[in-house]
Amino acid sequence: MTTDSLPARTDPRPRTAPEKAARTGRRLLGQRAGRQHHAGPLAYILLAITAIVSIFPLYWTMVAASTDNTRVSQTPPPLLPGPNLLSNLARAWTEAAMGKAMLNSLIVAGVIALSTVMFATLAGFAFAKLRFKGRNVLLMLVIGTMMVPPQLGVVPLFMMMSELGWSQELPAVIFPTLVSAVGVFFMRQYLAEALPDELVEAARVDGAHSLRIFWSIVLPVARPPMAVLFMITFVHAWNDFFWPFVVLDITNPTVPVALTQLSAGYVRDQSLIMAGALLGTLPLLAMFVVFGRQIVSGIMAGAVKG
Numbered sequence: 597m598t599t600d601s602l603p604a605r606t607d608p609r610p611r612t613a614p615e616k617a618a619r620t621g622r623r624l625l626g627q628r629a630g631r632q633h634h635a636g637p638l639a640y641i642l643l644a645i646t647a648i649v650s651i652f653p654l655y656w657t658m659v660a661a662s663t664d665n666t667r668v669s670q671t672p673p674p675l676l677p678g679p680n681l682l683s684n685l686a687r688a689w690t691e692a693a694m695g696k697a698m699l700n701s702l703i704v705a706g707v708i709a710l711s712t713v714m715f716a717t718l719a720g721f722a723f724a725k726l727r728f729k730g731r732n733v734l735l736m737l738v739i740g741t742m743m744v745p746p747q748l749g750v751v752p753l754f755m756m757m758s759e760l761g762w763s764q765e766l767p768a769v770i771f772p773t774l775v776s777a778v779g780v781f782f783m784r785q786y787l788a789e790a791l792p793d794e795l796v797e798a799a800r801v802d803g804a805h806s807l808r809i810f811w812s813i814v815l816p817v818a819r820p821p822m823a824v825l826f827m828i829t830f831v832h833a834w835n836d837f838f839w840p841f842v843v844l845d846i847t848n849p850t851v852p853v854a855l856t857q858l859s860a861g862y863v864r865d866q867s868l869i870m871a872g873a874l875l876g877t878l879p880l881l882a883m884f885v886v887f888g889r890q891i892v893s894g895i896m897a898g899a900v901k902g
Contacts, residue, residue: 654877657870657873657874657877658677658681658874659674659675659676659677659678660673660674660866660867660870661681661684661685661867661870661871661873661874662677662678662679662680662681662684662867663677663678663680663867664678664680664867665865665866665867665868667867668866668867668870669866680867681871684867684868684870684871685871685874685875687868687871688858688868688869688871688872688875689875691857691858691868692854692855692857692858692872693849693854693857694851694854694872694875694876696848696849696854697849697850697851697853697854698851698875698876698879700766700848700849700850700851701833701834701850701851701876701879702879703766703770704766704769704770704833704834704840704850705829705830705831705833705834706830707770707774708770708773708774708829708830708833709826709829709830709833710826711774711775712773712774712775712776712779712825712826712829713779713822713825713826713829715774715775715779715780716775716776716779716780716782716783716825717783717787717810717814717815717818717822718810719738719775719780719783719784720779720780720781720782720783720784720785720786720787720818721783721787721791721810721814721818723735723738723780723784724783724784724785724787724788724791725787725788725791725793725796726806735784738777738780738781739777739781741777742777742778742781746838746839747838750839750842753772754842754843757772757843762843763843764843764844764845764847764848765844765848766844766848768843768844769836769839769840769843769844769850772839773833773839776829779825779829782821782825783818783821783822783825786818786821787814787817787818790817790818791813791814791817791818795813796809796813799812799813823887827883827884827887830883831880834850834851834879834880835852836850836852837852837853840852840853841853841856851875851876852876854872855869855872855873855876858872
């Protein structure tokens with residue numbers, strides 16, 4: 597008997613209309629899965645407008661920093677860079693002591709970002725995967741601290757720093773912000789979805805304790821949100837003005853505090869202030885250029901995994 601003589605296989609169960617439609621839809625999706633989608637002209641126009649609107653403040657800062665105070669105050673203001681950019685940057689660097697301020701900001705923002713990432717990941721793992729009494733109550737307390745305005749704690753916090761002898765010192769800026777409730781909640785939400793309970797239980801069966809599980813399993817899984825949290829925390833700590841202005845003086849400033857020296861006097865030199873702001877922004881731009889691909893890939897990996 598040849599194969600041609602064999603009867604064709606048929607589905608004994610008749611297919612209904614919804615099943616046929618679903619099968620056709622799956623076949624069409626499979627055919628389109630490998631195709632590359634191309635954006636239309638409207639998408640490019642919207643992206644170009646968004647890019648221009650986003651970049652214009654930085655461009656205007658550079659234009660204002662490259663002219664003199666008289667030209668900045670004119671109407672209409674200049675839209676093209678002037679010839680005084682390097683001289684204004686040099687003046688701002690000297691008058692605001694930007695070298696020391698940038699070093700202080702790098703120390704403060706780096707320590708705060710690293711500690712926030714580590715503590716928030718530890719706490720997020722505990723709230724997401726560990727079972728202990730009072731877990732939900734503690735989580736609600738952590739979330740509740742997000743509702744309290746930070747200005748309410750300035751006076752007692754300043755008194756505490758003075759009692760510790762940290763007034764006018766960098767530890768007074770670092771220690772109150774070693775961890776944030778937003779970071780804890782962010783990491784908890786990610787790990788609750790991305791880290792399977794079965795993986796943690798399998799590690800328990802193999803005899804791994806909590807710190808071993810955190811080091812060998814949680815950290816590799818949590819790398820994408822950790823990169824995002826580090827970037828956000830670093831930028832926030834670098835740009836923070838209120839608390840460093842309260843607890844530090846001009847002899848030991850961070851970048852935002854140092855920039856206040858450029859606005860001192862009866863007549864403010866707007867071009868000099870813009871030059872200082874440009875100097876304070878350049879390290880953040882350089883960091884994003886260096887680590888931007890890793891940060892974006894971390895965001896995309898977190899989006900796909902979550």
